[in-house]
Amino acid sequence: MATQTKRALITGITGQDGSYLAEYLLSQGYEVHGIVRRVALEDPSNRLVRLSSILEKLHLHSASLESFPSLYRVISEVRPDELYHLAAQSFVSYSFEDSFSTFSTNIDGTHSLLECVRDLVPECRMYFAGSSEMFGHAAEVPQSETTRFYPRSPYGISKVTGFHMSRNYRESYNLFIASGIMFNHESPRRGFEFVTRKITSHAARIRHGARIKLPLGNLDAKRDWGFAGDYVKAMHQMLQQDQPDDFVIATGQTHSVREFCQLAFEEVGLNYEDHVVVDPRFYRPAEVHVLMGDSTKAREKLGWKAEVTFPDLVRMMVQHDLEHFSRK
Ligand code: F7E
Numbered sequence: 200m201a202t203q204t205k206r207a208l209i210t211g212i213t214g215q216d217g218s219y220l221a222e223y224l225l226s227q228g229y230e231v232h233g234i235v236r237r238v239a240l241e242d243p244s245n246r247l248v249r250l251s252s253i254l255e256k257l258h259l260h261s262a263s264l265e266s267f268p269s270l271y272r273v274i275s276e277v278r279p280d281e282l283y284h285l286a287a288q289s290f291v292s293y294s295f296e297d298s299f300s301t302f303s304t305n306i307d308g309t310h311s312l313l314e315c316v317r318d319l320v321p322e323c324r325m326y327f328a329g330s331s332e333m334f335g336h337a338a339e340v341p342q343s344e345t346t347r348f349y350p351r352s353p354y355g356i357s358k359v360t361g362f363h364m365s366r367n368y369r370e371s372y373n374l375f376i377a378s379g380i381m382f383n384h385e386s387p388r389r390g391f392e393f394v395t396r397k398i399t400s401h402a403a404r405i406r407h408g409a410r411i412k413l414p415l416g417n418l419d420a421k422r423d424w425g426f427a428g429d430y431v432k433a434m435h436q437m438l439q440q441d442q443p444d445d446f447v448i449a450t451g452q453t454h455s456v457r458e459f460c461q462l463a464f465e466e467v468g469l470n471y472e473d474h475v476v477v478d479p480r481f482y483r484p485a486e487v488h489v490l491m492g493d494s495t496k497a498r499e500k501l502g503w504k505a506e507v508t509f510p511d512l513v514r515m516m517v518q519h520d521l522e523h524f525s526r527k
Contacts, residue, residue, distance in 0.1 A: 208279035211286030218249035220431040237261040264308030298353035305357035324375040327365040331382040341493040351485040377437040382423040382449035387519035403520035406467035416481030418457040426507035436501040449492020450505040466517040
């Protein structure tokens with residue numbers, strides 16, 4: 200008997216992770232649906248740019264995390280086998296500027312989806328995108344699934360809430376809901392507001408002759424940076440297990456923002472110290488100083504490990520931006 204095509208629904212499909220995940224699921228033979236904002240459908244050349252190479256293979260539906268009825272309608276139409284909830288207000292700095300909208304999008308949006316799954320498709324397997332920001336001011340290094348949460352931003356708090364809600368729905372209603380506690384993951388598709396892409400785009404533009412400085416905040420913050428293309432495979436793996444569970448997804452290495460600058464500028468033959476200026480506007484009211492993940496559980500149970508190393512990640516992003524800005 201022929202096996203039935205699995206149907207996946209992705210929130211946040213237009214973002215970095217959503218686009219890699221959509222490509223990966225298509226390569227695995229899935230029928231891929233995505234939730235996008237109505238304005239994205241009206242302006243595909245700008246808003247769907249990360250999906251441009253696969254757009255005709257996708258089924259896109261307009262809905263908003265802020266509207267329960269819109270989510271309810273899409274889920275009842277699509278009836279997914281797997282739901283990947285990636286959409287969020289994900290920029291930590293902005294969450295300090297507008298904690299209300301961050302809480303509303305990230306907490307109420309997750310709550311709405313959980314309730315839709317419970318009511319409409321209780322057999323659907325759901326992935327919740329947790330974050331290393333949940334560890335925040337962590338009491339231990341490295342951080343694993345057993346490390347206590349101590350979020351340091353409204354974003355981190357919203358993710359802790361989403362994580363606990365997901366676990367509670369799993370345990371209360373016997374749903375298959377898995378959470379990834381994902382450490383920073385980057386790529387040439389990263390938004391320009393995040394520090395890695397900010398650095399690689401500036402290094403490339405300066406190499407091409409732009410007379411600009413690179414203003415940054417805390418150069419000593421340390422992060423466990425991996426490649427987003429590796430991380431979406433872990434999301435999929437989590438939903439193929441016999442039991443739903445939570446997993447730390449990380450490289451196990453940590454590097455400072457300063458080290459990232461050093462490597463990125465070296466890649467274009469420059470010294471970062473000649474181009475970076477420290478600008479207090481980019482400091483955060485409360486900083487997370489060191490994150491480094493222990494993904495032993497993911498390695499043992501999912502057979503997952505990060506493939507792309509830190510120097511290769513920096514090189515990939517810089518080389519992409521050199522090409523990207525040569526066309527501007
Ligand atoms: O900051 C420091 C900043 O904004 C990294 C999101 O995907 O990963 C991401 O959150 C570090 C911080 O990412 C600038 O203070 C210095 O210590 O690239 P970021 P993030 O806050 O770690 C987690 C896992 C998520 O879940 C989030 O959604 O870099 N930093 N100077 C700066 N950061 C920025 N953005 N801009 C600066 O100028």
